[in-house]
Amino acid sequence: MHTRTPIELELQRHVRLDTADQGTRASSGVVNTLRSAPGTTSHRLNHGDPCDQCFQSRSCLQAVLLREGSMDRRGVARAAIRLGKGQRLFATGRTLDRVYAIRAGSFKSVLRCADGRQQVLGFHVSGDMVGLDGFAAQLYLCDVVAMEASEACEIDARALESAAREHSMLRRRIQSLIAQSMLRAQHNLLVLGSMQGAERLAHFLLDMSERYQVLGLSSREFALRMTRKDIGSYLGLYSETVSRLFTRLEHAGLIQVTRRHRVQIIDRIGLAALLSSSAGH
Amino acid sequence: MHTRTPIELELQRHVRLDTADQGTRASSGVVNTLRSAPGTTSHRLNHGDPCDQCFQSRSCLQAVLLREGSMDRRGVARAAIRLGKGQRLFATGRTLDRVYAIRAGSFKSVLRCADGRQQVLGFHVSGDMVGLDGFAAQLYLCDVVAMEASEACEIDARALESAAREHSMLRRRIQSLIAQSMLRAQHNLLVLGSMQGAERLAHFLLDMSERYQVLGLSSREFALRMTRKDIGSYLGLYSETVSRLFTRLEHAGLIQVTRRHRVQIIDRIGLAALLSSSAGH
DNA sequence: CGTTGATTTGAATATCCTCAACGTGCGTGG
């Protein structure tokens, strides 16, 4: 179920390499494929290998920066800032001057349209980096909003960039994070494009479960801090439909919901089985 | 209709700057927004400003490379290769050693899952760059398949990277292209997540129309080289539904379809009006 | 000119949206 996909393994292997160019990497003739199960772009990708407890006192990249000797000495990382529920970390279109490592709490990133339409692109929890998707553009590509009282650590983008230019290891890690968000976006296109409601929700729950597990929290029971409407937007459904799907999964004995936000995964296998039900387009 | 969005203008402005760091860029306090209309990530983004005819004899980045003095002298660009219909330019998960500039023909990029599910992520025509979305990961993130007899120009990734490290202008252009594919993916999430069938198809048609216009071809009449099934996968619909939607748009007097693949846009305003019909989630 | 694969069309069904009513939990302020 939660085995790494070939492309993930490849990515992991990749980001461990230190030098900028190594001539003899085996290009596996095998056609690697992405699996549809959740976790295709798991948190684990953030850091090649060690850093198992980076989520505790410091967020991932901070730990990386420390190891790389790129923090404090170079003034890259700054103090953490606090945000209340609903407050925005940054806004679409603004010049990207900082990226953020989430220290505590949870955020959503949402794409806003001029016509009022909006789309939740993803959710971020402690340990995640946000803002990196706009690093190449040097512009924030979406809004990032706190879903509860949260804390994030500012990282100066320019300093990070110049540090990355010198430290190939750091550069690779940043690139790996950017690749991760690219992968996630593309994978979500598959979810929206070829799964139906129940599958999407099951996928979402398993994905969240895995992310919490990586954080050292329970993968069996966790709290969803986002509203049904947010989940709906993320999954391309209406909040009423999401609600109905929750109860359907509950009646099917796959999950149990207590006090609206607390989710318990009863039958992980059954949930995963939902994902292979329809072949898609 | 086809005015640039704030974020696009910002991007354009951005990629024209030569130096790596410029301290005093105005960070507009205005909350920039994305519009839902097609063309959010148009071809025009590929090159900041000049290079209006780059699509003719040379593809975009080639022209850029020439101007930057990064081609031939450095051996970055290589000869074009030919592909027949259905042939793959590269495969998911393979180590990224080259990126490609499409010289002629058209391609689709498709995400493949282990369970057989697959999702068309986008279509690419003459002048587009493909493979750059995996540049950060140094892995191809999806398959790219020729939809007709096509021609693409190989660009050595490692040489390109090292050239980019020296030429900040080139680096910015590459980053702009990567940002473009990120933007496109995120925008497509919005399309799949918050539009219904007719809107999606209208959006797709207007997007293609604009892309052909940028190529100097007619934006009013053009050929769609992909199958209904491909369009369906791209838009999260079944091919039958796509077919029905085509005839519906035709009966509504918005488009005209001849010989299955030739599309004429009759009422551009009407098509665009479809996009603002539903508010979304 | 016939074969083949893609497309269109039809009919029945499933899924999801929509509107509306109601329930629940949370925080505020008395």
Add this chain to the structure above:
DNA sequence: CCACGCACGTTGAGGATATTCAAATCAACG
């Protein structure tokens, strides 16, 4: 601490939209 208001969540019923399976039609190509 309790009552209240309010946002969020759930549930129901009906309708719109999209899927599914099947059959017929069309266009391209040898």
